[in-house]
Amino acid sequence: MSLGYVLRRLFSAVPLLLGISVILFSIIHLAPGGPLDMYTENPAVSKEALAQIAAAYGLDQPVPVQYVLWLKSMLVGDWGYSIRTGRPVLTEIVLRLGPTLELGGLALLISLAIAVPLGIISAARRGSKLDSSLTLASFAGISIPVFWLALLLQLLFSVQLGWLPSAGYKSIGGGDFMDRLSHIVMPAAVLSLATVASWSRFIRSGMIDVLNQDYIRTAYAKGRSERGVVILHALRNAMIPAVTVIAVDFATVISGAVITETVFAWPGIGRLFMESMDGRDYPMLMGLMMMGSLGIIMANIIADLAYAALDPRIRYG
Amino acid sequence: MAALAPPLLEIRDLVTEFRTESGIVRAVKGVDLTVEAGQTVAVVGESGSGKSVTSLSVMRLIPPAIGGIASGQVLFRGRDRQVRDLALEPEHAMRKVRGNEIAMIFQEPMTSLNPTQKVGHQIAEVALLHQGLTRAQAWKRAVEMLALVEIPEPARRADIYPHQMSGGMRQRVMIAMALACNPALLIADEPTTALDVTVQLQILELMRRLQREIGMGILFITHNLGVVAEIADTVAVMYGGRIVERATVEDLFDRPSHPYTRGLLASMPTVDRAARAAGTVARLKAIPGSVVDPRNPPSGCDFNPRCAWAIDACRAAVPPMFDVGNGHGARCIRWSELDG
Numbered sequence: 210m211s212l213g214y215v216l217r218r219l220f221s222a223v224p225l226l227l228g229i230s231v232i233l234f235s236i237i238h239l240a241p242g243g244p245l246d247m248y249t250e251n252p253a254v255s256k257e258a259l260a261q262i263a264a265a266y267g268l269d270q271p272v273p274v275q276y277v278l279w280l281k282s283m284l285v286g287d288w289g290y291s292i293r294t295g296r297p298v299l300t301e302i303v304l305r306l307g308p309t310l311e312l313g314g315l316a317l318l319i320s321l322a323i324a325v326p327l328g329i330i331s332a333a334r335r336g337s338k339l340d341s342s343l344t345l346a347s348f349a350g351i352s353i354p355v356f357w358l359a360l361l362l363q364l365l366f367s368v369q370l371g372w373l374p375s376a377g378y379k380s381i382g383g384g385d386f387m388d389r390l391s392h393i394v395m396p397a398a399v400l401s402l403a404t405v406a407s408w409s410r411f412i413r414s415g416m417i418d419v420l421n422q423d424y425i426r427t428a429y430a431k432g433r434s435e436r437g438v439v440i441l442h443a444l445r446n447a448m449i450p451a452v453t454v455i456a457v458d459f460a461t462v463i464s465g466a467v468i469t470e471t472v473f474a475w476p477g478i479g480r481l482f483m484e485s486m487d488g489r490d491y492p493m494l495m496g497l498m499m500m501g502s503l504g505i506i507m508a509n510i511i512a513d514l515a516y517a518a519l520d521p522r523i524r525y526g
Numbered sequence: 527m528a529a530l531a532p533p534l535l536e537i538r539d540l541v542t543e544f545r546t547e548s549g550i551v552r553a554v555k556g557v558d559l560t561v562e563a564g565q566t567v568a569v570v571g572e573s574g575s576g577k578s579v580t581s582l583s584v585m586r587l588i589p590p591a592i593g594g595i596a597s598g599q600v601l602f603r604g605r606d607r608q609v610r611d612l613a614l615e616p617e618h619a620m621r622k623v624r625g626n627e628i629a630m631i632f633q634e635p636m637t638s639l640n641p642t643q644k645v646g647h648q649i650a651e652v653a654l655l656h657q658g659l660t661r662a663q664a665w666k667r668a669v670e671m672l673a674l675v676e677i678p679e680p681a682r683r684a685d686i687y688p689h690q691m692s693g694g695m696r697q698r699v700m701i702a703m704a705l706a707c708n709p710a711l712l713i714a715d716e717p718t719t720a721l722d723v724t725v726q727l728q729i730l731e732l733m734r735r736l737q738r739e740i741g742m743g744i745l746f747i748t749h750n751l752g753v754v755a756e757i758a759d760t761v762a763v764m765y766g767g768r769i770v771e772r773a774t775v776e777d778l779f780d781r782p783s784h785p786y787t788r789g790l791l792a793s794m795p796t797v798d799r800a801a802r803a804a805g806t807v808a809r810l811k812a813i814p815g816s817v818v819d820p821r822n823p824p825s826g827c828d829f830n831p832r833c834a835w836a837i838d839a840c841r842a843a844v845p846p847m848f849d850v851g852n853g854h855g856a857r858c859i860r861w862s863e864l865d866g
């Protein structure tokens with residue numbers, strides 16, 4: 210495992226990103242409407258002014274030409290300007306990245322902290338009442354729609370009980386740790402639900418697989434207790450297949466963030482995506498989606514690194 | 527004095543059962559077996575005859591959720607010279623016995639080691655668990671053990687992972703792990719079955735040497751009578767969950783007194799050079815029929831459906847163990863007629 214390997218992996222992602230960008234660009238322009246729709250019915254904006262704006266953003270060009278223009282500037286590090294706000298795309302994204310990383314990071318920690326013990330207990334007591342209840346609960350967790358759960362929680366904890374703020378990043382004038390914590394718990398819980406459910410299933414099946422291996426019997430024959438066997442011998446081996454799933458689920462977390470951030474008015478890139486979608490803000494959407502694709506590719510590289518760290522039989526040259 | 531000491535291990539009328547969806551499966555049906563300190567007892571029989579279940583019962587390694595000892599005693603004389611019935615010991619007490627006073631090695635060296643831990647770590651673990659050593663001392667012990675099992679460059683080998691070793695090397699690691707706490711009893715469940723013939727002989731040679739040096743008793747499980755001749759003092763032939771014949775090695779090869787044992791001997795590859803040269807080695811007479819299905823055992827003698835000597839009386843009752851002389855026992859009502 211070397212830095213060279215990581216660089217090579219990143220480099221090999223370039224053609225992938227190019228392909229993705231072509232597809233994304235086409236899909237965005239296939240969607241009906243355009244960024245200037247909000248002005249077309251406005252009597253204060255003349256036809257000439259509209260044409261001028263369109264020309265300024267290159268929107269009067271055919272789509273392939275627009276793509277080439279976008280790609281050319283992208284290659285020199287220019288992500289373009291948001292049509293909605295007029296500010297540089299990269300600046301907007303960076304501004305909104307912080308809250309999303311906070312939310313996603315917390316959701317990830319919650320997911321691991323709950324899914325790993327649940328998966329282990331389910332596997333160690335497979336077939337028990339506890340195991341079947343957890344199985345049922347995780348199916349429920351996977352099937353509950355994110356927005357529905359979000360609304361339900363808001364109704365309970367904000368409207369009925371009044372314990373937590375229903376939305377937002379922090380209170381106006383507030384912003385100390387407790388204030389921010391009270392704002393983040395609900396969206397983080399909602400965002401982690403689906404991953405807790407699916408990861409605990411994966412850790413359970415990985416664990417059951419490992420617990421049937423010969424080396425587990427060897428560990429018992431050494432005089433280890435069940436707890437010692439599970440934690441010292443089974444867990445690491447069971448996490449190896451789970452790592453891949455966790456990385457693949459990164460895409461699920463990203464799409465979950467779009468809904469969660471919108472429902473909870475969380476000022477992150479998920480909500481920025483929804484806003485840009487509404488305004489058909491092409492440069493912004495392209496920037497966000499390229500960022501998302503890069504994130505998923507990075508998650509896969511990190512998964513490979515984690516894989517090699519967990520399994521000494523794997524060596525990447 | 528020595529003659530008065532109780533045996534190291536004395537299994538009495540052991541019955542082990544599994545709970546399965548199709549009902550209770552009795553895999554071991556009343557086994558008696560004695561291992562004296564420093565002695566090697568081989569248990570031999572076709573696969574499915576209950577050898578592994580017997581050894582796992584002694585170690586109490588069958589998960590309670592699927593089965594366990596139903597009756598009988600497993601009397602073990604510990605380091606404190608006290609005899610305890612392991613069948614009745616609580617789990618926490620068994621944890622102090624396993625890997626410490628009784629150690630076990632398994633058939634599959636390729637899968638019996640944890641693939642994500644260094645071999646030195648896996649050996650040191652036993653010493654850490656039972657001997658209260660520090661990590662550094664336990665690692666040192668692991669390297670010593672690797673040297674003891676004749677692994678070259680033990681300090682370097684301790685620091686690698688199982689997948690970087692051959693099968694024979696891994697079985698040496700298993701032996702090192704098993705002997706790290708100087709157990710009084712070593713249970714070896716087909717330790718050479720998965721290995722090449724030359725490696726098999728090396729491992730057997732190693733076990734013989736270690737037994738001379740350390741003096742542990744060995745319960746050696748195998749389906750190969752050739753291996754029995756190499757290593758054992760006494761033999762118990764197992765079939766359908768019962769011991770059907772027991773004798774010293776010489777006596778068993780000299781006058782096999784159960785048709786099953788005779789069948790096993792006939793299916794043994796001849797080591798005779800003349801036979802090998804004549805090309806007759808390959809033609810082995812496998813015993814016709816298949817082993818007992820414990821869910822559906824025959825009435826009477828377990829072997830009667832496959833036995834050329836079987837008569838009606840064989841189907842009527844399970845034969846007792848007959849003394850055929852010299853402490854040699856056979857569970858066959860026609861033992862005296864077999865040569866006739």
Ligand SMILES: Nc1ncnc2c1ncn2[C@@H]1O[C@H](COP(=O)(O)OP(=O)(O)O)[C@@H](O)[C@H]1O
Pocket residue numbers: 544546551553571572573574575576577578579580592820821
């Ligand atoms: N986990 C289990 N569940 C049910 N039956 C089992 C189980 N393990 C072993 N048995 C039964 O015990 C019999 C003896 O198995 P075993 O001791 O492994 O034979 P071997 O002599 O080859 O070591 C098998 O034929 C099988 O029917």
Ligand SMILES: [Mg+2]
Pocket residue numbers: 574577578579715716
């Ligand atoms: Mg076996």
